[in-house]
Amino acid sequence: MPDLLVGGRSVSVAHNANLLDSLLEAGINVSYSCRAGSCHACLVRGVSGTLHDIKPDALTTAQRDQGWHLACQCLVVDDAEVEVFDAARDGIPATVHSCDWPSPNVLRLRLMPQRPLRYSTGQHLSLCADDVIRPYSLASLPGEDSWLEFHIDCYRPGAFTTMAKALSVGAQLSLGQLHGAALRYDPEWQDRPLLLMASGTGLAPLYAVLREALRNDHQGPIRVLHVARHPTEHYLKPELGEIAKQHDQVQIEQVSSTDLSAALAELRLVPRQTIALLCGHPDSVECFARHLYLAGLPRSQIFTDSFLPHA
Ligand SMILES: Cc1cc2nc3c(=O)[nH]c(=O)nc-3n(C[C@H](O)[C@H](O)[C@H](O)COP(=O)(O)OP(=O)(O)OC[C@H]3O[C@@H](n4cnc5c(N)ncnc54)[C@H](O)[C@@H]3O)c2cc1C
Numbered sequence: 001m002p003d004l005l006v007g008g009r010s011v012s013v014a015h016n017a018n019l020l021d022s023l024l025e026a027g028i029n030v031s032y033s034c035r036a037g038s039c040h041a042c043l044v045r046g047v048s049g050t051l052h053d054i055k056p057d058a059l060t061t062a063q064r065d066q067g068w069h070l071a072c073q074c075l076v077v078d079d080a081e082v083e084v085f086d087a088a089r090d091g092i093p094a095t096v097h098s099c100d101w102p103s104p105n106v107l108r109l110r111l112m113p114q115r116p117l118r119y120s121t122g123q124h125l126s127l128c129a130d131d132v133i134r135p136y137s138l139a140s141l142p143g144e145d146s147w148l149e150f151h152i153d154c155y156r157p158g159a160f161t162t163m164a165k166a167l168s169v170g171a172q173l174s175l176g177q178l179h180g181a182a183l184r185y186d187p188e189w190q191d192r193p194l195l196l197m198a199s200g201t202g203l204a205p206l207y208a209v210l211r212e213a214l215r216n217d218h219q220g221p222i223r224v225l226h227v228a229r230h231p232t233e234h235y236l237k238p239e240l241g242e243i244a245k246q247h248d249q250v251q252i253e254q255v256s257s258t259d260l261s262a263a264l265a266e267l268r269l270v271p272r273q274t275i276a277l278l279c280g281h282p283d284s285v286e287c288f289a290r291h292l293y294l295a296g297l298p299r300s301q302i303f304t305d306s307f308l309p310h311a
């Protein structure tokens with residue numbers, strides 16, 4: 001049985017045991033969220049020994065070179081020493097610049113990192129506070145917004161959302177590592193129709209992609225379809241309305257869950273050249289993607305990012 005050394009403790013674990021399960025069973029305080037290799041909340045650094053990554057491509061070469069592994073996607077194959085991600089040591093301190101409520105359940109959080117952060121549109125970041133680490137997508141536009149913007153769905157009470165609701169200007173958080181690049185704008189799409197479909201706070205990265213497309217002088221039509229539980233949850237209405245006023249090719253549609261079937265039925269009219277970017281709850285993303293595929297859109301033109309909840 002391999003020995004796992006962590007935080008000065010040694011625990012014997014079964015050969016090929018999942019690293020996250022092993023750490024949790026040993027009572028180690030290791031954060032995690034999706035357990036699917038998507039959120040990167042479970043980062044662990046290998047100090048010595050060998051660990052087997054099931055999904056090595058989930059991390060960048062630079063992250064792997066620094067010794068990072070995703071504990072939920074890692075097997076203990078031999079003796080190894082690891083360090084769990086420590087927000088105080090490994091994270092970037094950030095201060096709350098502003099927080100407001102663009103809808104009754106969506107908290108818009110703007111953070112100023114202690115040092116500049118290079119990121120791309122559509123990436124996510126782990127937000128860390130009070131030992132809770134959860135993934136959130138960036139809604140800000142790199143190079144334009146001086147802050148990092150996040151849209152936090154507070155509809156369900158959860159460890160992070162409960163803490164986030166109490167944040168005020170000047171409060172301190174930590175930022176984990178950047179990851180994800182599924183949603184982005186490619187300048188080669190300039191003349192093609194763009195369909196940006198979001199459910200709930202899935203609008204966050206697509207708002208950034210929309211602004212990125214316009215910054216790149218996108219010429220084709222852009223349709224933004226935002227699905228929310230209730231009309232009061234169609235947040236960013238003024239911001240999107242202003243964008244549509246300034247750009248004739250932008251069409252904004254806000255659909256409540258009760259009217260979703262009619263909106264989905266209309267997807268069969270989507271032009272075949274369309275590039276579709278979908279984001280939000282996994283069930284919604286799956287449903288949007290299925291309808292677009294059945295409408296004849298090739299899978300290679302459908303890009304998705306699912307907000308997997310904490311497992
Ligand atoms: C890559 C990525 C990017 C994300 N980006 C965003 C974002 O920009 N904005 C955003 O609001 N969320 C986003 N999420 C989802 C968010 O990280 C999770 O919903 C997270 O679990 C919320 O943390 P919490 O501590 O408040 O709730 P937890 O304490 O983690 O959860 C409490 C309970 O509620 C359930 N739950 C929590 N959230 C949901 C949900 N959305 N749907 C169904 N059940 C849920 C959990 O399964 C659990 O049982 C993202 C997720 C991923 C993987």
Ligand code: FES
Binds near residue numbers: 033035036071
């Ligand atoms: S990537 Fe491991 S818990 Fe999400």
